Amino acid sequence: MAVYTDVSPEELEAFLAHYVIGRLRAFKGIAEGVENSNYLLQTEAGSFILTLYEKRVKRDDLPFFIGLMEHLASRGIACPQPVKTREGVALGELAGRPAAIATFLIGTSVRRPTAANCAAVGEALARLHEAGAGFALKRANALSVAGWRPLFAAAQGRADTVVPGLAGLIADELDALEANWPEGLPDGVIHADLFPDNVFFTDEKLSGLIDFYFACNDLLAYDVSICLNAWCFEPDGAFNITKGRALLAAYQAVRPFSEAEIAALPLLARGSALRFLLTRLVDWLNVPPGALVRPHDPKEYVRKLRFHRTVTSARDYGIGA
Ligand SMILES: Nc1ncnc2c1ncn2[C@@H]1O[C@H](COP(=O)(O)OP(=O)(O)O)[C@@H](O)[C@H]1O
Numbered sequence: 658m659a660v661y662t663d664v665s666p667e668e669l670e671a672f673l674a675h676y677v678i679g680r681l682r683a684f685k686g687i688a689e690g691v692e693n694s695n696y697l698l699q700t701e702a703g704s705f706i707l708t709l710y711e712k713r714v715k716r717d718d719l720p721f722f723i724g725l726m727e728h729l730a731s732r733g734i735a736c737p738q739p740v741k742t743r744e745g746v747a748l749g750e751l752a753g754r755p756a757a758i759a760t761f762l763i764g765t766s767v768r769r770p771t772a773a774n775c776a777a778v779g780e781a782l783a784r785l786h787e788a789g790a791g792f793a794l795k796r797a798n799a800l801s802v803a804g805w806r807p808l809f810a811a812a813q814g815r816a817d818t819v820v821p822g823l824a825g826l827i828a829d830e831l832d833a834l835e836a837n838w839p840e841g842l843p844d845g846v847i848h849a850d851l852f853p854d855n856v857f858f859t860d861e862k863l864s865g866l867i868d869f870y871f872a873c874n875d876l877l878a879y880d881v882s883i884c885l886n887a888w889c890f891e892p893d894g895a896f897n898i899t900k901g902r903a904l905l906a907a908y909q910a911v912r913p914f915s916e917a918e919i920a921a922l923p924l925l926a927r928g929s930a931l932r933f934l935l936t937r938l939v940d941w942l943n944v945p946p947g948a949l950v951r952p953h954d955p956k957e958y959v960r961k962l963r964f965h966r967t968v969t970s971a972r973d974y975g976i977g978a
């Protein structure tokens with residue numbers, strides 16, 4: 658359960674007095690997620706999500722995230738909407754943390770995505786990329802290639818305790834990716850964490866996207882590569898090309914890839930596998946004492962990275978001549 662910061666009922670009542678969502682009926686910490694503290698609130702006006710922003714979220718970035726959710730919703734993307742206080746602000750402070758309330762989205766995430774789910778997420782990602790155009794605020798991706806070496810430095814000394822030889826593998830990857838990272842591909846607003854737990858379905862239909870707290874400006878195809886990693890591998894570690902093909906074809910149907918994007922896909926997929934391997938590794942080695950959180954397993958991303966190192970062209974993901 659990701660609850661790093663406890664909130665007392667008294668503190669919460671005082672916080673809610675600024676909002677027009679009725680009296681609090683019940684609240685509880687949410688069992689999923691690893692980044693922020695989330696609570697489900699039941700008030701006289703319905704259900705809401707209260708988020709207290711933790712470690713990786715910088716206070717200065719919050720206007721970007723909140724503004725982005727408003728921008729995307731105004732362009733037809735189903736995503737949580739920040740709820741404003743009586744004073745018209747969406748961001749407050751609770752238990753010493755920046756905090757905001759967002760609308761509750763109906764739906765459930767899938768644990769074992771099907772090819773149809775992958776197609777739905779490919780289409781939704783392309784629509785998100787198109788809807789992000791025109792959003793005025795900018796946020797650089799702190800977790801792109803320039804951010805990986807500092808993460809490695811924080812974990813290097815203990816990496817081999819997780820998987821023997823891991824420090825060497827990461828060092829090799831960093832050298833290769835830093836030297837060859839693509840430039841000049843189409844960029845824009847990306848979600849940057851569109852994993853199955855952040856996509857809701859109702860009756861088999863994609864019903865909403867959540868968790869925009871890694872969103873930033875970066876290469877659009879990099880976002881696609883994150884989804885290939887998160888959606889198209891089987892639990893035994895094998896890449897499922899049928900799912901890859903479904904995701905990529907559905908994306909293309911909305912926003913066609915350039916040839917350069919297709920050619921860059923294998924490198925981008927290696928990069929996004931390394932990015933999640935590194936954050937998982939750092940978190941795995943540094944669970945805060947007393948925090949209610951189950952860190953994600955970095956070994957899953959070691960296996961994915963090893964697969965990408967064998968890929969010779971985007972055909973291995975289900976696209977390209
Ligand atoms: N707007 C929302 N509507 C419904 N459920 C939500 C919403 N936001 C978060 N949740 C629930 O809370 C969980 C954790 O949220 P998430 O944003 O992924 O946390 P984190 O910021 O820690 O990554 C989600 O998996 C989902 O179950």
Ligand SMILES: N[C@@H](CCOP(=O)(O)O)C(=O)O
Nearest residue numbers: 690691692850852868933953
């Ligand atoms: N998706 C990341 C972890 C952060 O996302 P959350 O939505 O699970 O909090 C990963 O799988 O490493």
